[in-house]
Amino acid sequence: YVELRSDTFTLPTPAMLEAAASAPLGDDVYGEDPTVARLERLAAGLLGKDAACLMPSGTMANLAAVLAHCPRGGKAVVGRESDLYVYEAGGASVCGGVVYEPLPNQPDGTILLSDLEEALTVDRADPQFAVPALVALESPQNRCGGVPVGPAYLAEAAGLARRHGAALHLDGARLFNAATALGVTPAELAAPADTVQICLSKGLCAPIGSLLVGEAGAIGRARRIRKLLGGGMRQAGVIAACGILALTEMTGRLAEDHENAARLARGLSGLPGLELDPGPPATNMVFFRVRDPRHTTRSFIDAARERGVRMEELGHGRIRAVTHAGVTTTDIDHTVNVLRALLTPPVPTPGGGR
Amino acid sequence: YVELRSDTFTLPTPAMLEAAASAPLGDDVYGEDPTVARLERLAAGLLGKDAACLMPSGTMANLAAVLAHCPRGGKAVVGRESDLYVYEAGGASVCGGVVYEPLPNQPDGTILLSDLEEALTVDRADPQFAVPALVALESPQNRCGGVPVGPAYLAEAAGLARRHGAALHLDGARLFNAATALGVTPAELAAPADTVQICLSKGLCAPIGSLLVGEAGAIGRARRIRKLLGGGMRQAGVIAACGILALTEMTGRLAEDHENAARLARGLSGLPGLELDPGPPATNMVFFRVRDPRHTTRSFIDAARERGVRMEELGHGRIRAVTHAGVTTTDIDHTVNVLRALLTPPVPTPGGGR
Amino acid sequence: YVELRSDTFTLPTPAMLEAAASAPLGDDVYGEDPTVARLERLAAGLLGKDAACLMPSGTMANLAAVLAHCPRGGKAVVGRESDLYVYEAGGASVCGGVVYEPLPNQPDGTILLSDLEEALTVDRADPQFAVPALVALESPQNRCGGVPVGPAYLAEAAGLARRHGAALHLDGARLFNAATALGVTPAELAAPADTVQICLSKGLCAPIGSLLVGEAGAIGRARRIRKLLGGGMRQAGVIAACGILALTEMTGRLAEDHENAARLARGLSGLPGLELDPGPPATNMVFFRVRDPRHTTRSFIDAARERGVRMEELGHGRIRAVTHAGVTTTDIDHTVNVLRALLTPPVPTPGGGR
Amino acid sequence: YVELRSDTFTLPTPAMLEAAASAPLGDDVYGEDPTVARLERLAAGLLGKDAACLMPSGTMANLAAVLAHCPRGGKAVVGRESDLYVYEAGGASVCGGVVYEPLPNQPDGTILLSDLEEALTVDRADPQFAVPALVALESPQNRCGGVPVGPAYLAEAAGLARRHGAALHLDGARLFNAATALGVTPAELAAPADTVQICLSKGLCAPIGSLLVGEAGAIGRARRIRKLLGGGMRQAGVIAACGILALTEMTGRLAEDHENAARLARGLSGLPGLELDPGPPATNMVFFRVRDPRHTTRSFIDAARERGVRMEELGHGRIRAVTHAGVTTTDIDHTVNVLRALLTPPVPTPGGGR
Numbered sequence A, B, C, D: 001y002v003e004l005r006s007d008t009f010t011l012p013t014p015a016m017l018e019a020a021a022s023a024p025l026g027d028d029v030y031g032e033d034p035t036v037a038r039l040e041r042l043a044a045g046l047l048g049k050d051a052a053c054l055m056p057s058g059t060m061a062n063l064a065a066v067l068a069h070c071p072r073g074g075k076a077v078v079g080r081e082s083d084l085y086v087y088e089a090g091g092a093s094v095c096g097g098v099v100y101e102p103l104p105n106q107p108d109g110t111i112l113l114s115d116l117e118e119a120l121t122v123d124r125a126d127p128q129f130a131v132p133a134l135v136a137l138e139s140p141q142n143r144c145g146g147v148p149v150g151p152a153y154l155a156e157a158a159g160l161a162r163r164h165g166a167a168l169h170l171d172g173a174r175l176f177n178a179a180t181a182l183g184v185t186p187a188e189l190a191a192p193a194d195t196v197q198i199c200l201s202k203g204l205c206a207p208i209g210s211l212l213v214g215e216a217g218a219i220g221r222a223r224r225i226r227k228l229l230g231g232g233m234r235q236a237g238v239i240a241a242c243g244i245l246a247l248t249e250m251t252g253r254l255a256e257d258h259e260n261a262a263r264l265a266r267g268l269s270g271l272p273g274l275e276l277d278p279g280p281p282a283t284n285m286v287f288f289r290v291r292d293p294r295h296t297t298r299s300f301i302d303a304a305r306e307r308g309v310r311m312e313e314l315g316h317g318r319i320r321a322v323t324h325a326g327v328t329t330t331d332i333d334h335t336v337n338v339l340r341a342l343l344t345p346p347v348p349t350p351g352g353g354r
């Protein structure tokens, strides 16, 4: 089958598994795993930051970041369509007494600076207001179509946040995809943010782990929070070894995923009853809607799955197909054929038979 | 001076103070204050509900309601412009690990049912989602202009909420104003909701206190939460005695406040450089903007204050004037004169000197 | 009947009710109630502190204090027998993510300095430990028999706390009773603490309210927390007026309550099957156990209640009788007679019939 | 060097690393990693429970258990010396609004049933009390000397808990050590508990991971909480593969660690100035104090470390040495020699040289 539900389905490479088996190990809860230390230094260097901290998931890396920046009762200004707000169970309210303020994401993944400005402008002396301590942005912005949000916007948002006493966190779960699409370095993209989350187990193919990268103070606080949340892992070098290869060997191949996504989008754009939404992909995700009286979103997904093509609904009525290392050009062409067959022959237009 | 900043500035009536001084008292933390019990029964009866619980403030009544309905990690769907979300410090996230999901308020104070439906539709088995347990609405809706939200809409929203396993809380801080404006009974307005908050110290003139009114189970849970938050008060009959008069003697006079608000709006609508926003009032609040090159919002408020008229900014660039028992028709006319003077003579239009 | 369950059952004096009816009022949520301001300045002055903040209850005053001193994840070191830990629903864990560390109270109400030292000594750099940010003590210590804890011990504990970076909060719900018993001023007792809670509605007879008093920074933070918890009250001058008389007119009479408690203890100490525990009272509470085969603790309390004497179990198997302004010397003598009758004739000792 | 600081320092076996490299993998956040599923079924079967859930750490497994059993504001009754209370940063108060009630641990690791009974006996209708929802016990009990707590006691405690409406969680981080020492099966030890935490990365040598095992409802709730905390891991089969070998191949060898601990204790018991506390080990930990004027606890640990023997202070003034797969009998004898040398020649007794 062709697995297009998510790039989280990537599997570790043979080189990763070999590295895992031979990595020097220690107890990372005591700070003594040399492979973890090496990965953390590597990530910090790549992103041009002081420090990094390995986490079992991107959810925890984001959660620890929000808690590191926001005191109890502080407010985190987030995108209405951000993964951090939509898919992470509201963890910062639960674990940290943090109030989310979701603002609309624009089609390009950004939040209007005027919206940010309004949300950040509160009378801090007035106890009726939760005080914003953080702006969290996402690049690429998954639910806006995997659209990369670039360094110029991030720098403006960061400046605005700082003028209001707030920090900027960047959910860069797919930061290397964004950097690839934008033709900038990861460090350029990370530069405006105080902390950045990067995921090792999506396009980069490591089996487990995300990193929180940023300035030393925030990472120190996040490391303490990691322990409290239960994210301290013992001989974590076994997964860090894979992560080192993820960062050193796997970022170059993301362009291929983007090409495959573009190829898929081209193939789908001609199909009757299928509509790209929001349009051609900039990174590794194709979103579309099916408008065909023979199908609901769910029945279409199920029919594709029976024919060996796995995709998922994401948002209300939109289907997402994500390319990654486990998806070849041949898989893409096969997918187009399968979906075309589900939509062909086209539903005759009324009176069309005459 | 004329106090138009809020109807919270109302003072207790002489009858209230006399009632406070002669009320039978007991220790309400032991459930033994007869005057509190009488007030709670009265409120429940007026709103057609099982039970009521006296709280030191509307903020606590709302907070206890949200916590009574939402378990840790549950989601409260609220209006983007609701007092509960904007002005209550995010208490439910802090004290209860509840996630707010703010949705846009329409100009009529409602939330689109389609927006509610989308927010309530989550896969409850999927742990990445916070599960909605409550919809909270407000009537009248302060930040939308004090617009009353009526029972038909509330019933539709309640039905929708219940179909998705969520409860409906109504922030009726000014419920009697809404009922007056709509020509319905408070019970008709309260009927669709599981719990309702009513405030005694706004238009109804009691010095302290709000009530949470609703079905017995929710009120029982809220009463427990009240103790935890520190809202249990000892000889609370001294304030409950005022509250009894608030509910029995003061609701009839709210129509007068509405007439005064309408009179103020009429007086202001003709002024140059002053624009009602959103238009004529339905209850006791007039909102407007000043568009005059001689004034900022702040300088206009300050200038009015120097001339004995107190108003406040509410929202970004809007000024609110609230009528209440301490504001007479003469006060209204004086206010119009003062504001007219600040805006007169009108700024000459370019070329107007010819 | 004679009400000995608690001194919370005190009723406001006629002078208080008169003061409530004539006090200048304002909206205290806007900081404009002159009577509240006067009460807060008075309390701060009496205790020799910077500032004070009126709260609807002692529970909220304690809760706001703990949250003002402890960040999320901080630890509050408290007495195992403290009201704050036992009777306040764990509010600081719920509302503030604060971890309680209860330590044994000694019979004199103190916590051993060696126990405090051990609890405060943690490696702050090690994320596995919650870091102590507060020591909370109580004087008089209710569950240890209403025993006053004196300024010398409090100063030692405060010094210890500060050397470990923690603050000292004093739950002085009955601070004036402690000061009276010890022959020191309230300010002397309050001096070692960063914040002190005093209750107006116990022996001092005000109907509602407690004050948190302390250094300006902590009170400022507590004031913000009060709003979040829903403790901001509008025309709170009606209760503050009573509180002013509580602090100026009522503290002198507490000695009389102590004499009545001593008189009750003397009367009870001779009764068969009744044992004072822990012994004669230092303030206004008498604790005892009943050891008589005809009674359980509960049946004894119920029998006394039927005969017009109200007391309550406090702790496991101990009965508490509290004296206050509503209890006269005649009431005390009546109480002794009633309880004697319940225990007489004494149960014959085996073989005693010969 | 000889690593005796903790059995967490164990390294994965070659067989584990080979298994990790060849295990079938999937995305466990989607529930599709077959190796994780196999490990979870294996653990549930071994402990005679319905279900299991893989966690990145024992801290998270314990935290998720406490949150699965305790609602917001519920109380968790725990051992004063339990790892869950002492070393896990108070996570349940922070993330779940749960109140800890620590009770004294007896030298045999248990909590007195009378203490449990008193803690569990609260008036649930009275809102001033946090209501106990959980008793958490630990076997073996680390800070009491690694003493195994047996099934008979656990069954009594479980019965008591249930009679009061509370669940029983067993922190069995070293459950297989306890079972080995007691000569019972893991399932016999786990039987009384609703949920059990077992650690894969201590004596069992897996690099990462703990399991929460128990009845289906609680595990379902814990799985949801795991996502919120950020404990969902993608291709977690790489560590689950090691865990399968931990459970199938490594439990038999724990007896060897216990023998080595006994050998170490025998060797140390004869040394001057060294005192076993609490005495000979039942499992794999030796605790002792040094009473020698030439050493503080810290200087002794440092001196041993310089000579290649690593141990750590645990508790105030006690040193812990833990045996595990990385420690041979030769290592033990070397350790005894090194420590003997640090304490020899004995400090001359006064006048002893004459």
Ligand SMILES: [Ca+2]
Pocket (backbone or CB within 6 Å): A007, A008, A009, A010, A011, A012, A201, A202, A205, A206, A207, D234, D235
């Ligand atoms: Ca993957």
Ligand SMILES: [Ca+2]
Pocket (backbone or CB within 6 Å): B007, B008, B009, B010, B011, B012, B201, B202, B205, B206, B207, C234, C235
């Ligand atoms: Ca008022």
Ligand SMILES: [Ca+2]
Pocket (backbone or CB within 6 Å): B001, B002, B003, B326, B327, B328, B331
């Ligand atoms: Ca007037």
Ligand SMILES: [Ca+2]
Pocket (backbone or CB within 6 Å): B234, B235, C007, C008, C009, C010, C011, C012, C201, C202, C205, C206, C207
């Ligand atoms: Ca009283």
Ligand SMILES: [Ca+2]
Pocket (backbone or CB within 6 Å): A234, A235, D007, D008, D009, D010, D011, D012, D201, D202, D205, D206, D207
């Ligand atoms: Ca290990």
Ligand SMILES: [Ca+2]
Pocket (backbone or CB within 6 Å): D001, D002, D003, D326, D327, D328, D331
């Ligand atoms: Ca070795």
